[in-house]
Amino acid sequence: MxxxxxxxxxxxxxxxxxxxxxxxxxxxxxxxxxxxxxxxxxxxxxxxxxxxxxxxxxxxxxxxxxxxxxxxxxxxxxxxxxxxxxxxxxxxxxxxxxxxxxxxxxxxxxxxxxxxxxxxxxxxxxxxxxxxxxxxxxxxxxxxxxxxxxxxxxxxxxxxxxxxxxxxxxxxxxxxxxxxxxxxxxxxxxxxxxxxxxxxxxxxxxxxxxxxxxxxxxxxxxxxxxxxxxxxxxxLGDAIILDAEFSEGLASCALGRVKIDSARIGTAKIMLRPEQVVLSPVSPNAPDDPDRRSGYITRIEFGGASCSITIRLTGDIHDGSTKPALVIRTASVNLPPIGSHVQICVLGEAHVFEGT
Amino acid sequence: MPPSQSVYEPGEHLQAPAALLRRRRISNAPAILAAGIVSLFSLLPVGFVIWIGIQTGWETASALIFRPRVGELLINTAMLLAVAIPISIILAVTLAWLTERTDLPGARIWSWFAVAPLAVPAFVHSYAWVSLIPGLHGLLGGVLVSVLAYFPFLYLPVSAQLRRLDPAMEDAAASLGNGPWRVFFFAVLPQLRLAICGGSLLVGLHLLAEYGLYVMIRFDTFTTAIVDQFQSAFNGPAANMLGGVLVVCCFGLLGIEALLRGNERYARVGSGAARDPFKQKLGVLTLPAFLIVFATAGLSLGVPFITLARWLIIGGFDSWRLDSIGTALGQTIIFALSGALLTTIISVPMAWLSVRAPGRFQRIMEACHYYVGSLPGVVVALALVTVTVRVALPLYQTIFTLLFAYALLFLPRSLVGLRASIAQVPIELEQAAVALGRSPAQAVMHITMRLAAPGVAVSMALVGLGITNELTATLMLAPNGTRTLAMQFWSLTSEIDYVGAAPYALMMVLLSLPMTLLLYAQSRRLSGR
Missing domain, CATH: 3.40.50.300 (P-loop containing nucleotide triphosphate hydrolases)
Known part of the structure; x- marks a missing residue:
């Protein structure tokens, strides 16, 4: 009580x-x-x-x-x-x-x-x-x-x-x-x-x-x-906040198409926690996944247990405008070297800010 | 673990609020009430002057004020201030610079010697000079003895400020192409402005209030004239009117000081601790510098001590009438202790409020507490005589009235010390005590005052020092048969019994010495050395 x-x-x-x-x-x-x-x-x-x-x-x-x-x-x-x-x-x-x-x-x-x-x-x-x-x-x-x-x-x-x-x-x-x-x-x-x-x-x-x-x-x-x-x-913690457009229960954003925790349609801001973002090396002849995006690592700032990684995304999203570089914080183990081409994979659902 | 779902049901808590709830505020009301009463009492002297002015009527008042005698006193007093204060400033700044910022040999001892004259009451200074040079009188004598007796009030703040100054500022001035003299005048001296203004105000107020010194040196000021009037015609309008003019002079000094002080910023801009100041090498100037400090100490300490020693030797054991000395010593100590206690107790509410609950109203009350201490003892005494005679006759010439006068006169001394020591006690401790079940009053008593005790003891000592050497108000208010050291000394010197007076002077100096030491230690500690 x-x-x-x-x-x-x-x-x-x-x-x-x-x-x-x-x-x-x-x-x-x-x-x-x-x-x-x-x-x-x-x-x-x-x-x-x-x-x-x-x-x-x-x-x-x-x-x-x-x-x-x-x-x-x-x-x-x-x-x-x-x-x-x-x-x-x-x-x-x-x-x-x-x-x-x-x-x-x-x-x-x-x-x-x-x-x-x-x-x-x-x-x-x-x-x-x-x-x-x-x-x-x-x-x-x-x-x-x-x-x-x-x-x-x-x-x-x-x-x-x-x-x-x-x-x-x-x-x-x-x-x-x-x-x-x-x-x-x-x-x-x-x-x-x-x-x-x-x-x-x-x-x-x-x-x-x-x-x-x-x-x-x-x-x-x-x-x-x-x-x-x-x-x-x-x-409450590091957050990646992106503009997104919703369709078929998925959100299209700078990181590709991700699952969301709401049935919202239209556009809104979504949030991902950095630990939801996983980087994996792109093999040269892998099939192109239309839902996922890739980019090049341009900078790694070492910070002990975790590092900040800056990624320049490849390709365009909707309109071909210049995309901001993506900065994510991730564990320091098994980091790809600077310059490597990585694929971005999102775990779990992105959170939709209903008020936006 | 997520919290259990909690639903606030409006009806749930709408039982009658506990009876406790009716207390409206976590209240400062008792403290404000107590401080307000003290403030009202401290307005008494000025209220008295205004009331007397209205009662006497403009015609009688102007007849009493605008006459040649008052003009003469005004010129005397103004000349005294105009000559003695600048000389004191030059002397104090020179000594402070020599003892703090140069490699003068024995600087610590000389700095102590520059404070020690405070242990000798002003009227004992003049007693020493008059017995050394019997012909000394008038403005020249007045200025000489005033400067020697009171310059430490300027030396203390100026030397403290010099110790605190950030030497980086002088380095900067020098690197901008200024020579040593220009550095001193344009970088150092402006920084001393607050200290010089404050110290000069203190010296000026003392000069206005001083009685014994000028009587002995045969120099008429307002204060001596008022006491003369009072002794010949008791509580006549003439004395009261002169008192009114004296109060106006005091306010004039306060106003001038406030104007000169200005609002510039003097605190260091920027963070980090200041480096230790650099000591100027005196070189060939060592000998002249040495002569200056030596001469000052000789005049301000040597003369009183040599004359005192001479009279004591001439008198031998016969001059020590132990019974009357014992009585006087006992009375003085009782007055000093009970006066200091009363003053401290009545200044606690204001000190606590000004630290814990500052505000506009509190500042006004605080100003009341402070202004009354700048009034001469003679005005406070006149006011209390009139009020007790007309309103509360049973209190006239009682110890209570005398202690009350002491409390009013020394309120600022006690308030300054109390405020500083209460400010050292974090409010969190008071709150912790309250959270542990103590009432706010108990928390203040058990925690704040307990932790402030050392500082309170120092300010009590300073009040006690003031009471020990107080002469004017004591003469006017003390019950018949009162014999303090100062009064005994005064009546013996009035009969030109310099030999008989010497033991009393010695006792006063001995009583004042430890308190002067305290003052010196406090000023060094405040400036962090």
Whole structure:
């Protein structure tokens, strides 16, 4: 069932619109990621839910209780929502143990044991209990911040880009272990991030914000494969976006005739993910396949695990106008050399942008 | 895993919103209210001057203001400012350049010596000079002692600014074909403009407010005339009118400073850390440079310390009447501590607001907090005497009123320090505390103020230093029988008992020394060295 409901939220700062009519439902126990470029309003949304900002209009309902109804709000300290901020926001004058115990009542029984149990939960060595935050690594600081937020057994956990300040190597490990802890505790979670890969891998549900408006919300798979518009498509990963003309359930485009995921007719823009495009060498005397196109590799930009390949397409499509070179990102293994003639083969279906 | 399909049913949540919901805002209201009350109180002195002006009526007022005596005072005060400020600027810039940007031997010690005169109260400076040259008086004497007592207020910001300057700018000026002198005048000096303006304003306001120094050197300014009037005719309209003219002079200085300061950009354009400044080789100029710093230190520190030592030796042990010295010391420390505490407490709301919730209204309130500190003690005292006598007689000549006057006078000192230290505490920490169940007020107290504590201690020390050396308002407001170090010193020197006054002067200097050291350390830290 719906656990957190944000309905019709508007927020502006002077003339700047931070959020415009944003509505999001978060099911109980679900991990939702809110993604967008900086300035998209994602952090404002998080702060509204936390209670640090007051919406101009709209409601926030958590577990059946109103947290905000327009400008009438429950103050942040009575919301029972846990937060992990970008840099952890640990109290520098307190030890790790005191930081974790900050939200626990001084007089509750077995306070010390609770703190130790929380440290175990987030995989922090108990010996760190008396250290100060500045003596910890970035990843350890985030674990302390998570334990501190978990101590009050929140119904909802807000993560405000908690992994972005960590080293790339560390990030994935921490992310996985945070996800596991939150999953085990069955805590509904909202993650704000500008890193699309992080959002796709962490969340059950992804919401894309742009200029304060919610563009699309859905499962990572839906958003990645069937985005509503080219912005979302490009935001969530590399995308090849082409003009196409539809006939007989196929789309004719710069890459030949490809299958589509809709029954649309006429013309529209379609999207392919680069991993759908496969290059194979053209044997000189192979029969010409009218549905496929070929081209010459003019440039290869090596980038480690994957490379960008630039292909100049041969032949003309419809009108013989000059065709833009095609750039695709592909795995670095078994690359044909520059200058070779390759055939372009498309796997799966192309996604049609219905709005175009 | 795809999310379970969630349907929002309109009826589902439309139960009565929780009672908690009625709190309208995550509110700064208590802080705004508290800061507003303090702002209103800080408007009291100016309100008083305006009210007195209206009450007295134009005819009486003009009769009191437009008379030869006031003209004379005006000329005296203007001459003092016009001569002492430029000399202080030249002296301070020269010393700052020598100690910061040249290979002068012992630069660190000389830079400390250029700040140390602040530890000697201005009226102790003049006491030293008068006992050294009994004939010293008038404008010449006034300018000499004023410059020696107050130039560190210019030296501090100018030297800090010189340390901060990016030497690349000077390199650029030199590479464009400018010689060293042109580089200094066209590339360096303009960068010091803000520091010079700010420091000159501070010196000017002190010159307007100073009482003891000029009485001892027998030079009449507005402030000495007002205190004379007050002592002979108590709370007469004559004193009040002079007070009004003095306030106008203060505002005039503030206005001139704002005009001269301009709006140009002085921060570095571009990123990256500035290189360490290059030290100019003095070469043959080392000896003259050495003479300058030596002479300054000799006049501003040597003279007070030698005279003080002389009087102490002449007096021997007999001049140490321990009971009255002990009482005075105890009272001074109690006043300094409680005054500093009160000032800090009442400036917390404004400091917090100006960091966490800046806005137009907040800036106006902040301006109220600042302006009152630029008023001379004598005006604040006059206002509080009038208000307590007419409105709240039981408060007249009580310790409470005196502490209140201190709080008004030193509000800016406390606000500056508090604001800087609160700004060091990220707002995320406050929010983290709130998210963990603390109320906003508790979060500010337990987290922000706790982390700001070291900075708060420094600003409290600076307020305490001001109170220790405050003479004018203390003389006018203190309850009968109050004997602070400054008051005791003052009454003994008035009886020309220079020997008896020496121990009190020594105590004041000793109390001020650690705080001056703090000020020096703070200015070096602020400029990142």
């Amino acid at each position: 719906t656990f957190l409901t944000v309905t019709g939220i508007n927020k502006r700062y002077g003339k700047v619109v931070a959020l415009e009519d944003v509505t999001i439902d978060v099911p109980s126990g679900c991990r939702t990621a809110i993604v967008g470029h900086s300035g998209s309003g994602k952090t404002t949304l998080l702060r509204l839910i936390a209670g640090f900002e007051v919406p101009d209009s709209g409601t926030v309902v958590l577990d059946g209780k109103f947290l905000a109804d327009g400008a009438a709000v429950v103050p942040a300290h009575r919301r029972g929502i846990g937060i992990v901020a970008q840099h952890g926001a640990l109290f520098p004058h307190l030890t790790v143990g005191d930081n974790i115990g900050f939200g626990l009542d001084r007089n509750i029984p077995q306070r010390t044991e609770r703190i130790s149990a929380l440290m175990d939960l987030v995989e922090l060595a108990r010996s760190m209990r008396d250290r100060r935050p500045h003596e910890l690594s970035g990843g350890q600081q985030q674990r302390v911040a998570l334990a501190r937020a978990l101590a009050r057994q929140p119904k909802l956990m807000l993560l405000d880009e908690p992994f972005s300040a960590l080293d790339a190597g560390l990030r994935e490990g921490i992310r996985t272990s945070v996800a596991e802890v939150l999953n085990a505790q069955k805590i509904t979670t909202l993650l704000v991030t500008h890193d699309q890969a992080e959002a796709l891998s962490f969340a059950d549900q992804v919401a894309v914000l742009r200029d304060g408006k919610l563009l699309q919300i859905g499962s990572p798979r839906t958003l990645y494969l069937s985005p509503n518009d080219p912005y979302t498509a490009r935001f």
